[in-house]
Amino acid sequence: MLVQLLTHTPEPEEVVTAAARLCYSAASIDRLLEKSRQDRQSLLAKILSSGHYSVLEHASFTFGIEGISRACSHQLVRHRLASYSQQSQRYVSHKERFAAVTPPSIAAQPELRERYDSLLDEIHEVYRRMLDAGVPAEDARFVLPNAAETKIVMTMNARELRHFFELRCCRRAQWEIREMALRMLRQVRAAAPLIFADAGPGCLRGACPEGEMSCGEAAQVRKEFKDL
Numbered sequence: 001m002l003v004q005l006l007t008h009t010p011e012p013e014e015v016v017t018a019a020a021r022l023c024y025s026a027a028s029i030d031r032l033l034e035k036s037r038q039d040r041q042s043l044l045a046k047i048l049s050s051g052h053y054s055v056l057e058h059a060s061f062t063f064g065i066e067g068i069s070r071a072c073s074h075q076l077v078r079h080r081l082a083s084y085s086q087q088s089q090r091y092v093s094h095k096e097r098f099a100a101v102t103p104p105s106i107a108a109q110p111e112l113r114e115r116y117d118s119l120l121d122e123i124h125e126v127y128r129r130m131l132d133a134g135v136p137a138e139d140a141r142f143v144l145p146n147a148a149e150t151k152i153v154m155t156m157n158a159r160e161l162r163h164f165f166e167l168r169c170c171r172r173a174q175w176e177i178r179e180m181a182l183r184m185l186r187q188v189r190a191a192a193p194l195i196f197a198d199a200g201p202g203c204l205r206g207a208c209p210e211g212e213m214s215c216g217e218a219a220q221v222r223k224e225f226k227d228l
Contacts, residue, residue, distance in 0.1 A: 001067040001176075003183040005191060012059035012158065012192045017043045019055040044194045056159035056195065061188055063154050065180065069101035071146035072176040081160040087151040090138040095131050097124060099149040101176065120147065161188060162199050169225075170201040171215040186228060200225040 009015055017040040047055060068076075077084055106116050123143055130140035156164065161184075167173065168181035189196045202209040203218040204225055215221070 001180060001183070002065070003180055003187070004064045005184075005187040006062045006064045006153070008061040008188075008191050009059040012061075013040050013044060013194050015058050016047070016055050016158070016195065019058045020047050020052060041194055048195075048198070053159045053162070056162070057157040059158040059192065059195065060155055061158070061161060061191070063184060063187075064151075065154060066151040067099075067101070067149055068152070068180060069146060069176060070144075070148050070150050072101075072174070072180065073150050073152055074146070075174060075177050076152070076154070076180075079156070079160065079164055082154055082156040085153045089141040089144060089148075093131060093137045094124075094144070094148075095128055098127070098144060100145065100147040101149055102147070104175070120145070158188075158192065158195050162196070165196075165199045166202050169199075170203075170210070171217070171221065172210060172213060182228070189228070200228075 020043060047053075073086060077086075100120050102113070102116065106112050123145060126143050127140050130143070131137065165181055165185050168177050169185060170178070173181070185196065185199060189199070198204055201221060203214075203221055208214040208218055
């Protein structure tokens with residue numbers, strides 16, 4: 001899995017704090033930007049504690065992601081407040097060999113891993129034969145598994161990213177999308193440390209929202225994300 005922060009709004013924290021000030025000030029944009037540089041830490045803390053999250057939407061972050069499974073990307077695109085460009089199985093043929101993701105739970109069991117790999121080999125052979133017989137890639141792809149690797153470019157604003165991290169950094173999230181979310185979080189914390197300082201699963205900011213489904217290790221989770 002490769003996750004790269006390709007680009008983001010320049011000076012995202014200054015933009016967010018300037019937008020927040022504009023709501024309550026008659027000053028010019030230039031003056032608001034200048035003032036935001038001076039006390040953005042305290043203002044951002046106030047924004048986040050008060051739930052004034054709409055101003056976070058002015059900062060966006062674009063990621064390049066590859067080496068994830070179609071099972072993972074299907075979960076990702078359920079986050080609708082984002083923009084996606086995904087590698088097409090209709091136009092990109094995998095005649096030579098499609099790459100696939102192997103879950104650790106399967107890789108840890110040699111007999112199951114062997115059967116898993118054998119099945120992927122069989123699927124590839126059927127796929128290749130279809131292409132050789134003139135079946136269009138858009139139809140041959142029907143046999144490709146959820147395990148098939150994909151690539152995607154995704155853009156989210158800071159507000160939606162915080163929501164995404166709340167759901168997908170949780171220990172109850174599926175392992176692959178959780179690993180992707182953790183890699184994303186590390187990178188946006190470097191780009192906008194104040195905005196994402198407390199970003200992560202819901203238990204970082206209060207009681208676990210999972211109720212009876214909680215992992216029961218909130219203290220350990222908080223330490224993990226403090227050291228992330």
